Amino acid sequence: MLELHYIRANKERVLQGLKTRNFTEEELGIIEQIIQLDDTRKDTQTELDSLLAERNQLSKEIGSLFKQGKKEEAESQRERVASLKARASELEEKLRSTQESLAEQLYKVPNIPHESVPAGSTEEDNEVFRPWPGELPKLPEGALPHWELAQKYNIFDLDLGTKITGSGFPLYRGKGARLQRALIAFFLDEAVKAGYEEIIPPLLVNEDTARATGQLPDKEGQMYYVERDNLYLIPTAEVPLTNIYRDVILDEKDFPIKLTGYTPCFRREAGSYGAHVRGLNRVHQFDKVEIVQFQHPDKSYDTLHEMLAHVEGVLQKLELPFRILRLCGGDLGFTSALTFDFEVYSAAQHRWLEVSSVSNFETYQSNRMKLRFRDGKSTRLAHTLNGSALALARIVAALLENNQTPEGIVIPKALQDYTGFGLLD
RNA sequence: GGUGACGUGGGUGAGUGGCUGAAACCACCGGUUUGCUAAACCGGCAUACUCUGAAAGGGGUAUCGCGGGUUCGAAUCCCGCCGUCACCGCCA
Structure with a gap:
């Protein structure tokens, strides 16, 4: 707050x-x-x-x-x-x-947007901060959307997920499962190379934790809740990772603190159904590698751009066409001061899919969390930032669609060491 | 899940009703001394809110796991909760 x-x-x-x-x-x-x-x-x-x-x-x-x-x-x-x-x-x-x-x-007052945040009310008004410089890929006639490719190659199964749990809980199998694991390992390695400490956090969190990062009280309906134990399933690793530093007073020389973590993410997504949520476009459970930083207020915007560059680098290695948006006031998250979204182009659906959101929360979260640092004789609130690097489900969707060939799906070079195969067939 | 013990500042740990925001030691910071390092000595060292002051600073209140109670007065007594540890039970 x-x-x-x-x-x-x-x-x-x-x-x-x-x-x-x-x-x-x-x-x-x-x-x-x-x-x-x-x-x-x-x-x-x-x-x-x-x-x-x-x-x-x-x-x-x-x-x-x-x-x-x-x-x-x-x-x-x-x-x-x-x-x-x-x-x-x-x-x-x-x-x-x-x-x-x-x-x-x-609690009802959202964060104050950064001065660069454009006016606007919907996602239509977001500013294209960095357009994709090249041509968008064009697939031949008869190219399949990822949910049909999934059937063709038997790599994930939404019906089975529905049988076991309910709609929106995909089950990955065979090379599809291996692709998930490869992507997770690849993303984590990239983050560790960039200086982030790898964390495996708890997937359920208590009320204090959910409140500190801003999920409570306003986004209560977005989270799965275990009533008996009063615990919430995390919607993103941001929640447990950021809360590591709840009620902590840092030294100035501790900055920047860089954490990364892979977790499954659980989102109820109540009320969103329809054509745009087919396949892996929007699911209740997906895998994500998150990066989080804690930074001195004077340096947090440099850090934001450093995080942007990191995500960019990863997407380039995956050889996916992407663009970066600067979110407008109406689309900006409640707790964020400035957010950039990354979207990859899904060639079979002819749509941009959001795969990452990188934000500076300034002191909004740290005030709730009492995350401070020593500034001479007094204490000051630190800045918190986070971003997805990256969210799996939609990356998989784009990868499958854009890389389909008559022989199978071509795995980008950077990933081949992780998958152990170059062609998914 | 059961039983028992415990929960004090960055750490160890003293403190069973007022003189205790809290001894002592360690760590840390500043200084003296020093060829360098070390040692020794001196000083400093919680957080939040608030009043006052241009500022430096000064005053007040609260906080000894959390919440409540008893009392003129609570770290200290009582109740509830949470957590930690030990043993038993169960178990990947």
Whole structure:
């Protein structure tokens, strides 16, 4: 969430940012509300603190009066304390409820978009930050979409997944399974080569963790939830990886911290059905290698571009046509300040498929997480960033479609060491 | 799942009702000394909120796993929860 002192000191900038996110005049009122609640909070706290200070002082006096045997004086002081206490508990209650509504309001305010974020309301308005420089691949007549290639080569099976679990849970088999494993290993190796530490995190997380990265309270419906144990299945490795540093105070010299992790990702995707979600285009479970960085605020945008370059490099090695979008205010994630999406071209579907999303959250997550670093005598919030490098299911879809030949599916050179075969047939 | 013990600052660990935001030691930082390193000595060393101040700083409140209770006063007593460890049971 946004820092209160930031909102107070940069009200105009905050309002401007929310406008980029298409907040209406009425919705913008939340900022004034928050400031007023914070005023109340401060006043209440100040009053309560001085009351408690008085009580502590009296208590000390009572102690020494008892020691001196001045019982009567002590008794009268005790009565004074009793009246203080009544007022104090009123104030405590007021403070508690004020803080509660303050937090509730703050949770409703998304991150302030970076100044480069274009205006716009839908994905149509996203800016093509880097178009694909070459020609888009053209497949001969009769080229198959990936779900038909899957049947032809028996590499994954959605019906079996449906039988075992439900729709949207693909089952990979044979060379298809091997291709998954190859891609995961390839992506992890690339990240490790780029200096990221490999992590295997838990796949279920608790409430505190889900709240810290911003999945709760607003994206509750996106996650699978294990009620009995009050745990959530992760929608992305970002959640456990980022939370490693929850409630941590770093040294400036610790930056940058670079983590990578492969995990399956679970998403309910409630309400999205139709032609565009066929095959592997949108599934409830998919594999992904994530990269995460923690960085000094002054350097986080350099880091964002470094991460972009990493993802670019990986896609180039896979020899897939891709473009980079800068998300507009309306499409930008709730917690992000700036996001670039990578899309690969799926030649049989004639569509761009999103395969990576690289974002700078600035202090939005770290404020929820209390992730700080020492800056001289005081502490400051660190910046958090993450990106997919990469999400498997759609990469597989594009790979299958774009590389189909009459003989089989050609595996890009960079992957062949991992698959152990050059042609999937 | 059962039973028992325990949960104090970066670490070890003292502290069973007021003088304890918390001894001591280690680590760390600054300084003195030093041919270099080491040692020795001196000093510093939690976080959040808040008031005050131009600032440096100063004052206050809260925090000894978390939440509640008793009390004029709680790290210390009571209750609940969570976690750790040990043993038993079960088990990849």
